[in-house]
Amino acid sequence: MTELRFADVTVRYGRTTAVDGVSLLVPSGEIVGLVGESGSGKSTLARAAVGLAPLGGGRITMDGEPVPLRGRHRPLQMVFQDPYSSLDPRRTVGDSVAEAMPPGGSRAERRVEVQRLLELVHLDPARADAVPSRLSGGQRQRVALARALAARPRAVIADEITSALDVSVQGAVLNLVRELRRELGLSILFISHNLAVVRYVASRVVVLRGGRVVEQGPTAEVLTEPRHDYTRELLAAVPGRGARRSRT
Amino acid sequence: MPPASTRRWSRVARTPLALVAIALLVVVAALAVLGPVLWGADAEAVDTGNILAGPSARHWAGTDNLGRDIAARVLVASRLSVVLALLAVAIAVVVGLLLGTAPFLLGRGRAGRLVTAAVNIAVAFPGMLLALFFAVVFGVGATGAVMAIGLAGAPGFARLVQTLVSGVAARDFVAAARVAGVGRGRILVRHVLPNIAEPLVVNATIGAGTALLSFAGLSFLGLGVQSPSFDWGRLLYDGASALYLNPAAALVPGAAVLLAGLAFNLVGESVAKGLGVEGLGIEGLGVPVGSGRWVLPGRTAAPGPAHAAADAPDPADDVVLGVRDLAVSFRGPSGPVRPVRGVSFDVHRGESVGIVGESGCGKSLTALAVTRLLDDDARLEASRLHLLGTDLRAPQATADRRKLGTELAVVFQDPMTSLNPARRIGAQLAEVATHHQGMTRREAAARAVDRLDAVRIPDPGERARQYPHEFSGGMRQRAMIGMGLMGTPALIVADEPTTALDVTVQRQVLDLLSAVRDSDAVALLLISHDVAVVGEVCDRVLVMYAGRIVEDLPAAELATARHPYTRALVDAVPDMDTDLDEPLATIPGRPVDPADVPAGCAYAARCPLADARCRAQDPALVSDPHAPARRVACWHAGEPLPAERAVDLLVESP
Numbered sequence: 050m051t052e053l054r055f056a057d058v059t060v061r062y063g064r065t066t067a068v069d070g071v072s073l074l075v076p077s078g079e080i081v082g083l084v085g086e087s088g089s090g091k092s093t094l095a096r097a098a099v100g101l102a103p104l105g106g107g108r109i110t111m112d113g114e115p116v117p118l119r120g121r122h123r124p125l126q127m128v129f130q131d132p133y134s135s136l137d138p139r140r141t142v143g144d145s146v147a148e149a150m151p152p153g154g155s156r157a158e159r160r161v162e163v164q165r166l167l168e169l170v171h172l173d174p175a176r177a178d179a180v181p182s183r184l185s186g187g188q189r190q191r192v193a194l195a196r197a198l199a200a201r202p203r204a205v206i207a208d209e210i211t212s213a214l215d216v217s218v219q220g221a222v223l224n225l226v227r228e229l230r231r232e233l234g235l236s237i238l239f240i241s242h243n244l245a246v247v248r249y250v251a252s253r254v255v256v257l258r259g260g261r262v263v264e265q266g267p268t269a270e271v272l273t274e275p276r277h278d279y280t281r282e283l284l285a286a287v288p289g290r291g292a293r294r295s296r297t
Numbered sequence: 298m299p300p301a302s303t304r305r306w307s308r309v310a311r312t313p314l315a316l317v318a319i320a321l322l323v324v325v326a327a328l329a330v331l332g333p334v335l336w337g338a339d340a341e342a343v344d345t346g347n348i349l350a351g352p353s354a355r356h357w358a359g360t361d362n363l364g365r366d367i368a369a370r371v372l373v374a375s376r377l378s379v380v381l382a383l384l385a386v387a388i389a390v391v392v393g394l395l396l397g398t399a400p401f402l403l404g405r406g407r408a409g410r411l412v413t414a415a416v417n418i419a420v421a422f423p424g425m426l427l428a429l430f431f432a433v434v435f436g437v438g439a440t441g442a443v444m445a446i447g448l449a450g451a452p453g454f455a456r457l458v459q460t461l462v463s464g465v466a467a468r469d470f471v472a473a474a475r476v477a478g479v480g481r482g483r484i485l486v487r488h489v490l491p492n493i494a495e496p497l498v499v500n501a502t503i504g505a506g507t508a509l510l511s512f513a514g515l516s517f518l519g520l521g522v523q524s525p526s527f528d529w530g531r532l533l534y535d536g537a538s539a540l541y542l543n544p545a546a547a548l549v550p551g552a553a554v555l556l557a558g559l560a561f562n563l564v565g566e567s568v569a570k571g572l573g574v575e576g577l578g579i580e581g582l583g584v585p586v587g588s589g590r591w592v593l594p595g596r597t598a599a600p601g602p603a604h605a606a607a608d609a610p611d612p613a614d615d616v617v618l619g620v621r622d623l624a625v626s627f628r629g630p631s632g633p634v635r636p637v638r639g640v641s642f643d644v645h646r647g648e649s650v651g652i653v654g655e656s657g658c659g660k661s662l663t664a665l666a667v668t669r670l671l672d673d674d675a676r677l678e679a680s681r682l683h684l685l686g687t688d689l690r691a692p693q694a695t696a697d698r699r700k701l702g703t704e705l706a707v708v709f710q711d712p713m714t715s716l717n718p719a720r721r722i723g724a725q726l727a728e729v730a731t732h733h734q735g736m737t738r739r740e741a742a743a744r745a746v747d748r749l750d751a752v753r754i755p756d757p758g759e760r761a762r763q764y765p766h767e768f769s770g771g772m773r774q775r776a777m778i779g780m781g782l783m784g785t786p787a788l789i790v791a792d793e794p795t796t797a798l799d800v801t802v803q804r805q806v807l808d809l810l811s812a813v814r815d816s817d818a819v820a821l822l823l824i825s826h827d828v829a830v831v832g833e834v835c836d837r838v839l840v841m842y843a844g845r846i847v848e849d850l851p852a853a854e855l856a857t858a859r860h861p862y863t864r865a866l867v868d869a870v871p872d873m874d875t876d877l878d879e880p881l882a883t884i885p886g887r888p889v890d891p892a893d894v895p896a897g898c899a900y901a902a903r904c905p906l907a908d909a910r911c912r913a914q915d916p917a918l919v920s921d922p923h924a925p926a927r928r929v930a931c932w933h934a935g936e937p938l939p940a941e942r943a944v945d946l947l948v949e950s951p
Binding site for chain 1: 470474475488492804827832872882
C-alpha cells in the first residue's frame with residue numbers, strides 16, 4: 050500500500066521558519082496523530098504536502114516518489130478544518146464531490162460514483178443535489194471527506210477536522226475516520242490539538258513544537274509514558290484530566 | 298436558488314424603492330427601444346419659421362436653432378444615450394475583469410504584482426480626468442467618448458474585482474479545488490466568479506448611471522457625440538447656449554439624464570438589498586448575536602410558560618443572579634422566533650455554574666440577556682431578572698450602571714474582537730476604573746498593571762503598554778479577565794472563553810478562572826459546548842436544549858445524568874479512558890431549529906426513549922424527589938437506554 054514520508058521538511062515564510070527539519074512517517078494503512086499548539090507548524094506541514102505552501106527544503110514522498118503537485122492525478126488529499134469554508138456555497142454537494150474525481154467517465158457513471166461516495170460517508174445519496182447551507186456542520190464535514198475520497202487518494206491529511214464541530218457530532222466524524230482507514234486501507238495524517246481525540250483514532254503520535262518534532266512513537270506509549278516535558282504539559286491540559294478545583 | 302433567497306427577493310421587490318426603480322427602468326428601456334420609431338420623424342422635421350421658440354402647444358419644450366421639436370429630440374436621444382452608456386460599462390466591466398482577475402491567474406509571481414500595482418496607480422487618477430485624457434487620445438466623437446468613459450471606469454472596477462477575488466481565493470474551498478488538481482482558470486470560472494458575481498452586478502448597474510452622467514458631461518463639453526447625431530448631453534450643450542431664450546431646451550434633456558441615471562442607480566440599490574450580505578459569499582442570517590446596546594422591552598415582561606418556574610427554588614439572600622422565565626425572541630420572516638423559551642435558574646455567591654448544549658440551543662443568548670448585551674432587535678421577557686439586587690428589566694439609574702460596571706465581568710470567545718485593536722492594553726483596562734470607579738488616571742494605570750499581574754501576565758508593566766495584536770490568544774483572554782477584575786466583580790460571565798484556544802492555553806485560562814473564583818468568592822457563569830470543560834470547572838451544570846433547561850445537576854454527578862440528552866452529550870466526548878474498540882456514541886438527527894420547535898418534548902425526535910407522550914406533552918423541569926438539588930425535564934428520566942443501538946450504516950447521522 051502507501052506510506053507517506055516527510056524527510057527533513059522545512060517551510061519558510063519570509064524570514065520566519067514555520068517548519069524546521071521535520072521528519073515523520075505515516076506507515077501504510079495507519080493513522081498518525083500530529084499534535085501541537087497553534088503556530089507549532091502542524092497546518093503548514095500539511096499545506097506544504099499538498100502544494101499550498103512552498104517547500105523550503107527536504108522531501109515529501111509517497112512510497113519513495115515525490116508527491117505529485119501538478120496535473121489531475123493527486124494521490125494525496127487534504128480535508129480542511131472548517132466545513133463552512135471548505136465547500137463552495139454556490140455549488141451542490143454532488144458538484145463539489147464530482148469535481149475532485151479523476152477525469153473521464155460518462156455523466157451517469159460520475160453520478161453513480163458520487164452516490165457511492167456519499168453512501169461511504171453515511172450521507173443520503175439524495176443529498177447530492179443539496180447546497181451546503183442545507184447541511185449541518187457534521188454533514189458538511191462528511192461531504193468534505195467524500196470529496197477527498199473522490200480523488201481516489203492513497204493517503205489523506207485531516208487538518209483539525211473536528212475542531213469546528215459541536216462535540217455531539219465530533220464523535221460521528223471520528224467513527225467515520227476510523228472506519229475509512231479500516232475499510233479502504235488509507236494512510237491518514239490526523240492533525241489535532243486534542244489528545245483524547247488523537248488517542249481514539251491514531252496508532253502513532255508525533256508531537257510538534259515550534260516547527261520541530263519533540264517526541265514521536267506509538268500512541269499508547271507516548272500518552273502513558275511521555276518523555277518530553279511539552280508532551281506532559283499537553284496531557285495535563287486535556288479537559289476532565291486536571292485535578293478538580295477546590296470548592297468553597 | 299434556495300427558497301429563503303426567493304422570499305427575500307420578493308420582499309425586496311415589494312418595497313417602494315424597488316417599485317420606483319423598476320418603473321423608471323421600464324420607462325427608460327421603452328423609450329430607448331420605441332423613441333426613434335415613434336418620434337424619429339418629428340425630431341428631424343425642420344421648421345425654419347419657428348426657430349428657437351419657447352414652449353408652445355405644438356412644441357411644449359420649444360424648438361432648437363433649426364426649428365426642430367426639442368421634446369421629440371429628447372425622446373429620440375434616449376436610445377443613443379442609453380446604448381452609449383451600456384457600451385461604456387461593458388468596456389469597463391470586461392477590462393476590469395481582465396485586470397482584476399489577472400493577479401489570481403498569474404499567481405504570486407512578479408507579473409501578478411505588476412498588474413496589481415498598475416491598477417492601484419490607475420485608481421488614483423480621477424475618472425473624469427482619465428476620460429478627458431482618453432477623449433483626446435481617441436479623438437472627439439461618440440467612439441472616442443465610449444472608449445474614454447469605459448477605460449476610465451475600468452481601474453475602479455478592476456480594484457473591486459481584485460479585492461473580491463482575493464477574499465474568495467483565501468477560502469478553503471478554493472484550496473480544496475487546487476488540491477484536487479483543478480486548474481486556476483477553471484477555479485476562477487467555477488468557484489470564484491459565481492461567488493463574487495452579485496456585488497459586481499450591483500456595481501455595474503450603478504456604473505451605468507455614472508456612465509450616463511459622464512457622457513452628458515463629455516457631450517456638454519463638446520467632446521462627446523457630434524452633429525448630426527445627438528444624445529442627451531449634446532442636446533444639453535445646444536440648449537445651454539439658448540438658456541435665456543428658452544430654459545426648457547436645457548432643462549428637459551437634463552431631466553432625462555437625471556431620470557435615467559436615477560433608474561440605473563435605484564435598480565443597483567435594490568439588487569444590492571435583494572442580495573444582502575450573501576453576495577459576498579458570507580453565510581447570512583444566523584442567529585443574531587452581537588454586542589449592540591440592549592433596548593428594554595416596551596411592556597413589562599409577561600409571565601412565561603407557567604410550568605417552567607413552578608419548581609425553581611425561591612431566590613435566597615446570597616443569589617447573585619436570579620432568572621425566572623427568561624425568554625428571548627426575534628422577529629422572523631414568518632412570525633417571532635424564540636431561541637430561548639423560559640429559562641429559570643439562580644447563581645449563588647461564589648458558585649460556578651456551567652451552561653452546555655449544542656450550537657443554537659440558546660446558551661449564548663441566555664448569557665447575553667443577563668449581561669444586557671442582546672442586539673437591539675431582540676425582545677426579552679422574564680418574570681424576574683435580578684443581577685446583584687438590580688432589576689435588569691427596569692431602566693437603570695446611573696448609580697446602578699456604575700455598580701454593574703464594576704461588579705459584573707464578561708469574557709467572550711474571541712478576545713481579538715472584544716479588545717480595541719487601536720488602544721494599548723493598559724489604557725483599555727484603566728478606562729474601566731476611571732469610568733466606573735472614579736479613579737485618577739495614574740491610580741487606574743497602576744491598578745491595570747496590578748490586575749495584569751493578577752492574571753499571570755509576565756512583565757505586566759511592559760505588557761500594559763502593548764497593543765492587543767502583540768499579545769497571544771491566551772494572553773488576550775487573560776487580559777480580558779483582568780479587565781473584569783478591575784472592579785470587584787461578584788459575577789463573571791464567560792461565553793465559550795476557551796473555544797478559540799489551544800488545549801494548553803485553555804488549561805491556563807480555566808485554571809485562572811478557577812483561581813479567581815476561589816480567592817475572591819466570585820460567581821462564574823460559564824457557557825460552553827464542551828461537557829468536559831464545564832464538568833471540570835463548574836459546581837453545577839445546566840443542560841440546555843432548544844431554548845429550555847432540560848437538566849440541572851451537580852457537575853460531579855454528570856456521569857449519572859438522568860436526561861437522555863445529557864447522557865448522550867457526556868458519552869459523545871472521547872476522553873483518555875474511552876474504549877478504543879467501540880465506536881463513539883453519537884446523537885442522531887439535528888438540533889431543533891428555533892423557528893420550528895415541535896410540540897411535546899423538543900428532544901423526542903432524537904431520543905431513544907421517546908414515546909407518544911413525549912411527542913405530545915412537553916415535560917416540565919422538576920426537582921428530583923430523591924435529590925432536591927437536581928432538576929430534570931423528561932418523562933423517562935433515568936430510565937435505562939435501549940440496548941446499544943445497532944450501528945445502522947444507512948442511517949444518516951448528524
